[in-house]
Amino acid sequence: MIFKGVREGKPYPDHGLSTRLWAKIPPRQLRLDQLTTVTTVLALDKLLSEDSTFYGDLFAHVVRWRGELYLEDGLHRAVRSALRNRHIIHARTLDLDSIDLSPGAPALEIQLTQGTDTPRPPHLGGARHDAQPNAGRSTGWTLPTRDSRSW
DSSP, X not given: OOSSEEOSSOSSOOOOOOHHHHHTSOEEEEEGGGEEESOOOOOHHHHHOTTTTSSSOSSEEEEEETTEEEEEEOHHHHHHHHHTTOOEEEEEEEEXXXXXXXXXXXXXXXXXXXXXXXXXXXXXXXXXXXXXXXXXXXXXXXXXXXXXXXX
């Protein structure tokens, strides 16, 4: 089995997230067998195309709703990965479980941008916000001086 499930249509409310806002969500690795697709149509020409993501986002879009992960965009990328015997894809995940969708809540864009100041874990390339960039780091490379004979 490639996916956890296949369904026609989205069970979650419309989030209306723009491409610009999707780009603000950092990608992470997800297992294909944890995802439920929200479309049943697979176009063979898109699946076999080398440049199918040329005009779109490089990463798939996943929505977490009531504890389930739904693959909203990126079905062809996911199937292509499965055909290459890869069980993990990189995807941007919108967690609707952690967002207040009530009528009086702030806009989704505001809620997403408020969460961008939190530090990212080291395995995602994040740095501590109280540290200076490259402070205390050494590249391991030193350039010889003109008088140095260590060449």
